[in-house]
Amino acid sequence: MRIERTRLRRLAACALAAGGLGVIAEAIAQPPATTPAQPPAAAAADDLNRPVAYIYGTVPVSRAEFGEFLMARGGTDKLELFINRKIIEHECAKHNVTVDQKEMEAALLEDLAGLSINKADFVQQVLPRYGKSLYEWMEDVIRPRLMLSKLCQGKMQVTDEDLKKHFEREFGEKRQMQIIMWPKGDDLKAIQETYGKIRSSQDEFDRAARAQANPSLAAACGNITVSRHTQGEEAIVIETAYKLKAGEVSEVLSTRLGYVVLKMRQIVPPDAKANFEQHKDRLKKAAYDEKMSQEIPKLFAELKKNAKPNFIFTGPELWKTIAGPNSSPENVLKGVSGTAPAPKK
Numbered sequence: 450m451r452i453e454r455t456r457l458r459r460l461a462a463c464a465l466a467a468g469g470l471g472v473i474a475e476a477i478a479q480p481p482a483t484t485p486a487q488p489p490a491a492a493a494a495d496d497l498n499r500p501v502a503y504i505y506g507t508v509p510v511s512r513a514e515f516g517e518f519l520m521a522r523g524g525t526d527k528l529e530l531f532i533n534r535k536i537i538e539h540e541c542a543k544h545n546v547t548v549d550q551k552e553m554e555a556a557l558l559e560d561l562a563g564l565s566i567n568k569a570d571f572v573q574q575v576l577p578r579y580g581k582s583l584y585e586w587m588e589d590v591i592r593p594r595l596m597l598s599k600l601c602q603g604k605m606q607v608t609d610e611d612l613k614k615h616f617e618r619e620f621g622e623k624r625q626m627q628i629i630m631w632p633k634g635d636d637l638k639a640i641q642e643t644y645g646k647i648r649s650s651q652d653e654f655d656r657a658a659r660a661q662a663n664p665s666l667a668a669a670c671g672n673i674t675v676s677r678h679t680q681g682e683e684a685i686v687i688e689t690a691y692k693l694k695a696g697e698v699s700e701v702l703s704t705r706l707g708y709v710v711l712k713m714r715q716i717v718p719p720d721a722k723a724n725f726e727q728h729k730d731r732l733k734k735a736a737y738d739e740k741m742s743q744e745i746p747k748l749f750a751e752l753k754k755n756a757k758p759n760f761i762f763t764g765p766e767l768w769k770t771i772a773g774p775n776s777s778p779e780n781v782l783k784g785v786s787g788t789a790p791a792p793k794k
Contacts, residue, residue, distance in 0.1 A: 525764040611736040614678040620723035625715040
């Protein structure tokens, strides 16, 4: 499951527009139900007035009304995601970059193969954990990722050094470690006191490893295997792991994510049977995908900086709905009695 979570995080991070854009994306995809003779403004107005439903047989509920309803209940959460998507689409239009349904389906199947899961299980078991439908995943993760990938093409080159690093990561010497991690905000003095106990006692180390805040590490009693050139790992952790001898415990390391203590359990020798040439093509694709996953966020950050989005809509002023147009959030909190309402028990 660690592989699944890591890969899914990478796929979603590459998209940069993941979120519940299903309704908006569907609205964009629909052609206006107007005749070509109408001017753009009139066509847009008619499009907004198109009904999404009828009540009492003849009373229409328009797309504009439905849009306002959705915006009032989640618009601020979705606006930035929608703007991100518009920025990507704008840049793709400038470079004649398009993504069709066949490309999206092929990308999904490739992702599923990497996760060793079929489409039905992905939809029923994985997507619910991320609160997404298959449509949302395709439109808000797969499509933006492919669009940004095409924009990045030609900017990257996989070198022989990249391939050697990937080969060493997969088949080279590894370290079986036991790790304890404390969140960044934890009291360093208290950690140092715990360190004095775990340094000389395996039982104490195991006890602290099972009680640590990270649930995945706690479930594994802190046992992990690390290799050189591992993407995303703190350099100080990898360097320290390869300096320790069997049974040795590191000092308390300060990392970006928190404080860490490592204990060396065992050296895993390299796979002497692994042949570089035999795996070269696969390693080349893995190196390319990894570089792409690093380049896409950089490209999007640049695009967003150049786009300079100016957010006008900041959500409904709910206190005006509750207490009238001349009210304020402070007055609503005070209530009729002039004091803030008591919390519900």
